[in-house]
Amino acid sequence: MNLLVLIRANLHRRPTRTYLTLFSVLVAFLLFTILRTMAVWFEGAGGGAGADRLVITAKYSIIELLPISQRRQIEGIDGVEAITHLTWFGGNYQDPRNFFPKFPVEPRAYFDMYAELAIDPAQLDAFANTRTGAVASLDMMEDYGWKIGDKIPIDADIYPMRDGNRLWEFDLVGAYGSKTDESVQSALLFHYDFFDEARAYGQGGVGWWTVRIDAPDRAPEIASVIDAQFENSMNPTKTATEDEFFRAFAAQVGDIGLMANGILGAVFFSILLLTANTMRQALVERVPELGVLKTLGFSNAKVALLVLGESVTLCVLGGVLGVGLTWLAAPQLSAFMEAANIGALVISGSTIGLGIGGAALLGVVVGAQPAWYANRLPIAEALRRS
Amino acid sequence: MPMVELKDVHKRFVKGREVVDVLMGIDLRVGEGDFLALMGPSGSGKTTLLNIIGGIDSATSGEVAVAGEVLTALGSRQLARWRAANIGFVFQFYNLLPVLNASRNVELPLLLTKLSGQDRRKNAATALAIVGLEDRAQHKPGELSGGQQQRVAIARAIVADPPILVCDEPTGDLDRDTAEEVLDLLGILNRDHGKTILMVTHDPKAADHAKRILHLDKGTLVQQAA
Numbered sequence: 001m002n003l004l005v006l007i008r009a010n011l012h013r014r015p016t017r018t019y020l021t022l023f024s025v026l027v028a029f030l031l032f033t034i035l036r037t038m039a040v041w042f043e044g045a046g047g048g049a050g051a052d053r054l055v056i057t058a059k060y061s062i063i064e065l066l067p068i069s070q071r072r073q074i075e076g077i078d079g080v081e082a083i084t085h086l087t088w089f090g091g092n093y094q095d096p097r098n099f100f101p102k103f104p105v106e107p108r109a110y111f112d113m114y115a116e117l118a119i120d121p122a123q124l125d126a127f128a129n130t131r132t133g134a135v136a137s138l139d140m141m142e143d144y145g146w147k148i149g150d151k152i153p154i155d156a157d158i159y160p161m162r163d164g165n166r167l168w169e170f171d172l173v174g175a176y177g178s179k180t181d182e183s184v185q186s187a188l189l190f191h192y193d194f195f196d197e198a199r200a201y202g203q204g205g206v207g208w209w210t211v212r213i214d215a216p217d218r219a220p221e222i223a224s225v226i227d228a229q230f231e232n233s234m235n236p237t238k239t240a241t242e243d244e245f246f247r248a249f250a251a252q253v254g255d256i257g258l259m260a261n262g263i264l265g266a267v268f269f270s271i272l273l274l275t276a277n278t279m280r281q282a283l284v285e286r287v288p289e290l291g292v293l294k295t296l297g298f299s300n301a302k303v304a305l306l307v308l309g310e311s312v313t314l315c316v317l318g319g320v321l322g323v324g325l326t327w328l329a330a331p332q333l334s335a336f337m338e339a340a341n342i343g344a345l346v347i348s349g350s351t352i353g354l355g356i357g358g359a360a361l362l363g364v365v366v367g368a369q370p371a372w373y374a375n376r377l378p379i380a381e382a383l384r385r386s
Numbered sequence: 387m388p389m390v391e392l393k394d395v396h397k398r399f400v401k402g403r404e405v406v407d408v409l410m411g412i413d414l415r416v417g418e419g420d421f422l423a424l425m426g427p428s429g430s431g432k433t434t435l436l437n438i439i440g441g442i443d444s445a446t447s448g449e450v451a452v453a454g455e456v457l458t459a460l461g462s463r464q465l466a467r468w469r470a471a472n473i474g475f476v477f478q479f480y481n482l483l484p485v486l487n488a489s490r491n492v493e494l495p496l497l498l499t500k501l502s503g504q505d506r507r508k509n510a511a512t513a514l515a516i517v518g519l520e521d522r523a524q525h526k527p528g529e530l531s532g533g534q535q536q537r538v539a540i541a542r543a544i545v546a547d548p549p550i551l552v553c554d555e556p557t558g559d560l561d562r563d564t565a566e567e568v569l570d571l572l573g574i575l576n577r578d579h580g581k582t583i584l585m586v587t588h589d590p591k592a593a594d595h596a597k598r599i600l601h602l603d604k605g606t607l608v609q610q611a612a
């Protein structure tokens with residue numbers, strides 16, 4: 001028998017209380033792991049995006065269109081190797097819950113720009129040569145049961161057609177995947193020319209430009225040149241790396257990190273009070289026992305360590321279970337997020353470490369006061385409470 | 387050299403403006419192998435005197451030397467180590483840890499030694515055999531009678547083989563027959579195992595088991611009987 005046996009025995013003194021406290025700590029750390037993972041995901045949105053690509057948007061608002069006439073000027077800038085554009089289409093497929101991005105693109109230029117995407121050359125030809133053609137990711141084909149030759153109806157919420165019709169219909173002519181094991185962002189891509197001719201307004205406008213540059217380390221310099229080019233025009237621009245662009249796009253949802261931290265702060269404050277109260281109650285009930293241990297020769301420090309050990313054990317156990325359950329449920333959570341087209345959810349080692357470290361810290365904070373009290377407790381006074 | 391030697395020991399409690407002198411100039415010598423009963427009315431300072439001798443309370447002034455050590459010179463950590471090696475405590479209400487079985491309770495003082503787990507368990511079993519409870523080793527305190535719990539407490543007090551047993555009303559919560567059994571056991575430990583025993587009691591019949599009886603009244607030793 002050692003101190004751990006004593007700690008275990010004391011935690012079993014009132015099993016219901018211990019298990020309820022353990023459960024609340026578990027839930028707190030389950031929430032922590034999920035929210036932290038989501039925050040990390042949003043903070044890193046676009047992480048791994050091409051380091052040699054820049055995205056050019058309107059300077060003051062990402063929803064403002066840029067004129068297609070800018071292409072020639074951008075192409076002429078030293079260091080720019082290729083250029084294409086995308087436009088946010090919005091719209092719904094059958095049900096608003098079926099969310100996936102829809103972009104009118106230049107078929108060949110798009111797949112040239114995003115060389116990490118894999119598409120059958122014959123399907124790319126079909127896409128380039130069919131004005132109403134569209135391609136989707138392989139994941140989407142599977143999720144929605146689509147097959148090549150299907151007609152995909154999209155109910156527009158931003159761009160109605162010239163005749164006022166809101167229902168756009170595209171011919172599915174191909175599907176794309178990834179050349180690597182990395183997952184690709186699922187989107188429905190269709191012909192910009194068709195879109196530009198058929199939409200009710202905004203002709204000649206594009207959402208943003210994407211350019212490939214000759215060297216990633218020249219990104220700041222080239223971005224400055226591009227923005228300087230349009231600084232005094234009707235359409236000033238803001239150029240950033242693709243990674244920065246995705247972060248800014250994700251930030252439109254809100255400051256996920258701040259929201260996650262706010263929720264976690266509230267949860268942990270409650271857990272702190274709850275667990276501290278439990279530990280204090282557990283201490284008050286056994287003051288005479290602590291006196292007995294000291295009588296038997298246990299030093300003040302050892303008795304304090306015993307009390308602190310109980311609190312740390314309880315919190316770490318709850319933390320490990322909370323983080324562990326989230327880790328076990330990660331594939332399901334990830335599938336859910338991928339189905340919602342947000343992206344794969346991966347619980348990082350740092351989140352696991354932070355969770356378990358945080359649990360230990362919580363245990364120390366919660367147990368510090370009772371341990372200090374146990375350390376200072378005079379034996380004679382403790383025994384008088386028998 | 388006596389096992390216990392107190393010279394002009396005073397103990398004063400101060401609570402706010404209230405000052406209570408509990409012990410006033412106690413001089414006491416207890417030889418090795420003695421069995422001393424301390425008697426006196428409630429509030430006379432018996433338990434306080436016992437606590438000072440056992441090293442769980444300190445004298446306000448005077449000199450306390452027990453088992454060859456001047457206690458007033460020891461810090462709290464040294465005192466804890468000294469208690470573990472020299473004193474076995476027996477309380478009125480047994481003070482066993484309810485979450486541990488009898489064997490684990492007895493083993494507790496040995497956690498502070500360098501004995502292996504196997505040796506600790508062996509010593510605990512021997513101590514339980516001495517008090518006649520080897521067959522109750524796996525029972526928790528709640529599953530034992532008062533007399534059995536007190537015998538477990540005595541086993542815990544002797545397991546580390548301390549030279550002195552300090553017993554505070556060890557039969558105060560027991561019926562007459564059970565009290566006699568416990569007192570007989572203390573007598574055996576004194577006679578056959580050479581333990582020096584200091585026992586506080588209200589009960590004259592319990593005190594009769596001691597070799598010597600001292601009376602305390604209002605913080606002073608008023609009578610000494612053989």
